[in-house]
Amino acid sequence: xxxxxxxxxxxNCDYDVVYVLKNVLGVPTDLVWHKFFKxxxxxAVILPGGFSxxxxxxxxxxxxxSPAMDEVRKMAEDGRPILGICNGFQILxxxxxxxxxxxxxxxxxFVCKWVTxxxxxxxxxxxxxxxxxxxxxxxxxxxxxRYFNTKEELKRMKKGQQIVFRYVDENGKIxxxxxxxxxxxxxxxxxxxxGNVVGLMPHxxxxxxxxxxxxxxxxxxxxxxxxxxxxxx
Amino acid sequence: xxxxxxxxVKVNLSNREIKTIRRLLGREPTPAExxxxxxxxxEHCSYKSSRPVLKKLPTTSPRVVVGPGYDSGIVDVGxxxxxxxxxxxxxxxxxxxxxxxxxxxxxGIVRDILATGARPILLxxxxxxxxxxxxxxxxxxxxxxxxxxxxxxxIGIPTVAGEVEFDESFETNCLVNxxxxxxxxxxxxxxxxxxxxxxxxxxxxxxTGRDGIHGVTFASKTxxxxxxxxxxxxxxxDPLTKKLLIEAVLEILGTGYVHGVKDxxxxxxxxxxxxxxxxxxxxxxxxxxxxxxxxxxxxxxxLLLSESQERMLLAVDPKGVDEVKRILEKxxxxxxxxxxxxxxxxxxxxxxxxxxxxxxxxxxxEAPIVRRxxxxxxxxxxLLNVKKPKEPEDLSxxxxxxxxxxxxACKEWVYQQYDHEVGVRTILKPGNSDAAVLRILxxxxxxxxxxxxxxxxxxxxxxxxxxxxxxxxxxxxxxxxAEPLAYTDCCNFGNPENPEVxxxxxxxxxGLAYMSKALGIPCVGGNVSFYN
Numbered sequence: 030x031x032x033x034x035x036x037x038x039x040x041n042c043d044y045d046v047v048y049v050l051k052n053v054l055g056v057p058t059d060l061v062w063h064k065f066f067k068x069x070x071x072x073a074v075i076l077p078g079g080f081s082x083x084x085x086x087x088x089x090x091x092x093x094x095s096p097a098m099d100e101v102r103k104m105a106e107d108g109r110p111i112l113g114i115c116n117g118f119q120i121l122x123x124x125x126x127x128x129x130x131x132x133x134x135x136x137x138x139f140v141c142k143w144v145t146x147x148x149x150x151x152x153x154x155x156x157x158x159x160x161x162x163x164x165x166x167x168x169x170x171x172x173x174x175r176y177f178n179t180k181e182e183l184k185r186m187k188k189g190q191q192i193v194f195r196y197v198d199e200n201g202k203i204x205x206x207x208x209x210x211x212x213x214x215x216x217x218x219x220x221x222x223x224g225n226v227v228g229l230m231p232h233x234x235x236x237x238x239x240x241x242x243x244x245x246x247x248x249x250x251x252x253x254x255x256x257x258x259x260x261x262x
Numbered sequence: 263x264x265x266x267x268x269x270x271v272k273v274n275l276s277n278r279e280i281k282t283i284r285r286l287l288g289r290e291p292t293p294a295e296x297x298x299x300x301x302x303x304x305e306h307c308s309y310k311s312s313r314p315v316l317k318k319l320p321t322t323s324p325r326v327v328v329g330p331g332y333d334s335g336i337v338d339v340g341x342x343x344x345x346x347x348x349x350x351x352x353x354x355x356x357x358x359x360x361x362x363x364x365x366x367x368x369x370g371i372v373r374d375i376l377a378t379g380a381r382p383i384l385l386x387x388x389x390x391x392x393x394x395x396x397x398x399x400x401x402x403x404x405x406x407x408x409x410x411x412x413x414x415x416x417i418g419i420p421t422v423a424g425e426v427e428f429d430e431s432f433e434t435n436c437l438v439n440x441x442x443x444x445x446x447x448x449x450x451x452x453x454x455x456x457x458x459x460x461x462x463x464x465x466x467x468x469x470t471g472r473d474g475i476h477g478v479t480f481a482s483k484t485x486x487x488x489x490x491x492x493x494x495x496x497x498x499x500d501p502l503t504k505k506l507l508i509e510a511v512l513e514i515l516g517t518g519y520v521h522g523v524k525d526x527x528x529x530x531x532x533x534x535x536x537x538x539x540x541x542x543x544x545x546x547x548x549x550x551x552x553x554x555x556x557x558x559x560x561x562x563x564x565l566l567l568s569e570s571q572e573r574m575l576l577a578v579d580p581k582g583v584d585e586v587k588r589i590l591e592k593x594x595x596x597x598x599x600x601x602x603x604x605x606x607x608x609x610x611x612x613x614x615x616x617x618x619x620x621x622x623x624x625x626x627x628e629a630p631i632v633r634r635x636x637x638x639x640x641x642x643x644x645l646l647n648v649k650k651p652k653e654p655e656d657l658s659x660x661x662x663x664x665x666x667x668x669x670x671a672c673k674e675w676v677y678q679q680y681d682h683e684v685g686v687r688t689i690l691k692p693g694n695s696d697a698a699v700l701r702i703l704x705x706x707x708x709x710x711x712x713x714x715x716x717x718x719x720x721x722x723x724x725x726x727x728x729x730x731x732x733x734x735x736x737x738x739x740x741x742x743x744a745e746p747l748a749y750t751d752c753c754n755f756g757n758p759e760n761p762e763v764x765x766x767x768x769x770x771x772x773g774l775a776y777m778s779k780a781l782g783i784p785c786v787g788g789n790v791s792f793y794n
Contacts, residue, residue, distance in 0.1 A: 038502065038505075038506055038593065038594065039416070039502050039505055039506070041416070041417070041418025041505060041684055042418070042684060044685075045684070045685065045686040048686055048703065049686070062592060064592075078684075079416075079418060079505075080415070080416040080501070080502065080505070082502065083416065083500075083501060083502030084416070085502070138408075138411075138678075138679050139411050139412070139415060139678075139679045139680075139681070140678055140679070141415075141677075141678055141679070141680060141681045141682055141683060142678055168683050170415070170681040170683055170684065232683065234686060235683045235684075235686055237686075238686070240689055240701070241683075241686060241688065241689065243691070243694070
């Protein structure tokens, strides 16, 4: 098993994801500069957070045209797990690998804080170990994370179980107050119809060790552990 | 500004300094040389007023690896690792262009840490503004915070602590200080020195333009009505280039081919080359036309003085130049080989073959000290007559009023705009505790960091005000379970030519020295900002 973390110019959570995979989980992981990325060496790929190409033009827009994304597209077609975190999610959306759009937060400011998420489906490559309805504590840090899609599309996505996480309060309720950025229906994460491509705004790598969490849990690790389980099955 | 018939360019030097320069060179300086002396002998670059006072601070301890005088102080944190840290002010630029002023303040301090070979791991931002009831203050506050957020978040260094204080004394001149901490292996630290003649000088990063020319002389005068005209002196930040620069520099330093590295900040290429050659006791030769530029037609004066952002200078062993180029090309960073280290003991700048400057670097790097007069301010006497305020009748109402006061209220609006988690090191976060705590991933250790200052206390009693600031910072660090190892100071004062201001500065430093000795915590670096 070998995982790739793709480094675009301006990625800044690349080392963090590598640290969790290598040092916390002991999984063979390569940090790969986007120009050198080839899909055939890897079983799964993670697009880390950051500000690829300075977020100039539109978050993720320029990186989505990197030749690396053609390689990622091949992996998506093969059903290999692909996770986009924060800017990685923005890149996957810009590349058309995930549905919808990510707009500027409704407060128009960057927001960094810990949020509570509810798992909506365990039928993806990154949530197979997370029971549906389970609450997770994971931090967000973004300025353009307001998920949007049309009513018809949302209906279709719900039917296909493509909504993966929602922002909720401590009791698991989907409330206006629990929504940190104005995302439609409090959506924090979505997947493709096959469930092998997942994108989310919160940063699971920042919530993978108890020492970093104000709640003293390591909920983010479940996403990476689910991926490992998926690869082993 | 002096503009006489005999000096072809504008300089901000005293008549005495002008005479000294002519005497040192034994000839009439060229326009470029006047410009170089002008910036290097500015208060901002030379510390000509503050140096004699700063000597009072204790600077050594068994933990101190590098003390004041270099780009940043470095302390040993055990297990073979060191922490490099420094604080700087970016007040003047922020007061007229808050967004880019605050952003480039971060850029500068990050390069200082990077120049030691350390990976920057955290930022702290102490801020001061006027009262929040004017449109201008709200504008400054909002855009300083946005500038810090947009730049710091993008380069992937968490902003984990800071201060915000509002007081009418900061009405015209807000204070924007920024500290950066970095981690390095003890046997892999770099000093900003040219020691090996024959090394090639590689200028990397942002292209050189006309922005920021005379930023340091602008910082060495008082902000006034005409300051708006100085807006072109404010540099423009480019966080994407900075992020790539961080990664590229760390990879390049890892090759072992680099003998010296320095950031280009205030004073640009002149400051970097003269200081490095002066420290290493060598010379340097620069070919100005080789610099990669952003605009056409720049003259030698502009090329030597430009303060364009995101630039660093490396002294590279000629054997390693190809390897360095390969790394720069991977990260798509522009570079140019602009000259070499020599053993002539001269800083020589050439432009299309013609020598435009030839000065012993130490003349530039060691400006003559200016002994300033100090006089106890008259306002202190007047303050003795201030009547004690009447005790309020409704104490609960008073308590609510206190809690809603911007100086006391929660600062969540500020720190939520800063990414304080990136790097997976932040254990104690903003709002959690008295100091930020970050783990050092390479070891089992963690460091605590904090900035403190009670501005009003310092105004009323500079000695006890600064002594108190150090004691408070030490207490905050102890409260999270850490041992205070060292500190870096950031002195923000008014015009030092005013004896009352200089007295405040002098007493402030004496207070720091007193507390520093009493607690056994050395000062390893710092920053003095005058003309606020």
